[in-house]
Amino acid sequence: MSTILKQRYLLFLGLSMLLSCRNSGFLDAKYDQSLVVPETLDDLQSLLDNDILINGAGNAGIVPSMGEVAADDYYMTNFGTLPTLMDKNLYTWDADPYAGVANVPDWNSPYRAIFYANLVLDGLDGIAHSAEQLGQYQEIKGTALFTRGHLFYQLLQVFAPPYAPAADMQAPGIVLRLGSDVGEHIQRSSIQACYEQVLADLNAAVDLLPVEQPYKTRPSKAAALALLARVHLTMQNYPEALRCADECLQLPVALLDYNLVDPSKTYPFTRFNQEVIYHSILIRASHLLVSRAIVDSVLYESFADNDLRKILYFKPSSGGRPGHSFNGSYDGTVSLFAGLTTAETYLIRAEAYARTGQLNPALQDINELRRHRVVAGSYIPVTANATTEILDSILTERRKELLFRGTRWPDLRRLNQDQDHAKPLQRIIDDKLYSLPPHSLNYTFPIPDNVIQFSPGMPQNPREDIHITNEQ
Structure with missing residues (x-):
């Protein structure tokens, strides 16, 4: 590693240590133990293998959760369950959500990981490698590009206006940090430039990453394709979403048969189960804890009695509260899984098929997924003839399948651009009704x-200020 890169690395570590004195959660003990100046390919790989930093393992989280907090899959009965003003403001879509709080994990955590991805990319240029090390070199580069593209995409879903093909794509997006110079002047790039960078990073990663990985905290070729499919879906480029999802599903990926999952376990799903393509975790949010969030009752009742998700995803709420809490994280703990799965990729391909007029393949995909979700022997295939009917079935299935994984907010932002699927959101708490219209500025x-x-x-x-009315 060059002298300049060493200086940048040590400067960033020094700043991190300073911040950690003010915020004990900034650096985890496990993270401290890995603080070495990278000099070899193995050192660079070790930086990317820090699952706390890169994947959000444990209580850390890496994928922004503010969108999930603001989404419509759960509710709360009173403000007494929320510990801070920022928590209350996020829940009610307030114009000033942070209430003066400077440390916003949804911004800080992804950009910290992006710094390390950039450090690795810059460091690769200064580390010699033999012909025998070419595969390792390519995998490290692909992993760093995937990490950066993944987190740029996640940041765009909360800190940039929704991607809308007919809108002004030159409007400000996010800050594109493409190097490890911590002193670089930062500015916001256009929405178009941001998505182009995400696509460039992920397309390059597809060509560099191996087909299979020993750990699901490392991205594979399938992970890069699954994420590309998600990005193209967000961009409403359905032919490309279809292509990427289809290529992903041709690789060694699998659906999990829910008949084989034990509902008696505290957390039914095993971390790194066969359906997981890439593992990452939502940043911890007070609202989404099992002890606070109550699953939307209409959503809960939409699961048929033979749908195994009804017993694997939910458990009765505790503390005398009504309804049910979510208990179906693929992390196998209270932490919320926000990674990539085979099931999501099937849903993307199904929607892309439907939106490009290929109705029979769309039905085949949705039926293949649902067959793995219901009691064995009880499945009745979904049938439909009209595009709108099939699309509605797919979107309903998408919401039910991907609960509390960080995908609902991006879906609302995308679907609000379609008058047939736009949805006003409402919350009632402490006798007040809060309303968020589909095209509100507060979606950013x-x-x-x-x-x-x-x-x-x-x-x-x-x-903007939102509409509030008294419900008494």
């Missing part, structure tokens, strides 16, 4: 105040 969260303050000229995302 503000850039954290401290980032704006230290970046002269950086535009802030506009927000």
Whole structure:
């Protein structure tokens, strides 16, 4: 590694240590033990194998959760269950969600991991490798590109306006940090440039990553294709979403038969189960804890009695609260899984088939997924003739399958652009009704105040007051 890169690495570590004195959660003990200046390919691989930093293992989380907090899959009965003003503001789509809080994990954690991905990419240029090490070199580069593309995409879903092909794609997106120079002046790139960078990173990763990995915290070729399919779905480029999803499903991936999952376990699903393509975790949010969030009752009742998700995803709420809590994380713990799965890829391919007029393959995909979700011997295939009917079935299945995985907010932002699927959101809490219309500015969260303050000229995302009425 060059002297300049060493200096950047040590400077970043010094800043991290300083911040950790103010915020004990900034650096985990396990993370501290890995603080070495990378000099070899193995050192660079070790940086990317830090599952706390890169995947959000344990209580850390890496995928922004504010969108999931603001989405419509759960509710709360009173503000007394929320510990801070920021928590309350996020839940009610307030124009000022952070309430003066400077440390916003949904921004800080992804960008910290992006720094390390960039450090690895910069470091690769200065580390010699033999012909025998070419495969390792390519895998490390592909992993770093995947990590950066993945987290740029996740940041775009909360800190940039929704991708809309007919809208102004030159509007400000996110900050594209493409190097490890911590002193570099930062600015927001256009939405179009941001998505182009995500696609460039992931397309390059597809060509570099191996077909299979020994650990699901490392991305594979299938992971890069699954994520590309998700990105193209968000961009409403359905032919490309179809291509990427189809290529992914030709690789060694599998669906999990829910008949084989033990519902008596505290957390029924095993971490790294056969359906997981890539493992990552949502940043911990007070709202989404099992002890607080109550699953939307209409959503819960939409699961048929022979649908095994009804007993594997949910358990009765505790503490005398009504309804049910979510208990179906693929992390196998209270932490919420936000990775990539074979099931999601089937859903993407099914929707892309339907939106490109290929109705029979769309039905085949949705039936293949559902067959793995119901009591053995009780499955009745979904049948439909009209595109709208098939599409509605797929979107309903998508919401039910991907609960609390960080996908609902991006889906709302995308589907709100279609008048047939746009949905106004409402919450009733402490005798007040809060309403969020489909095209509200509040579907985009503000850039954290401290980032704006230290970046002269950086535009802030506009927000608006929402409609509140008394329910007494």
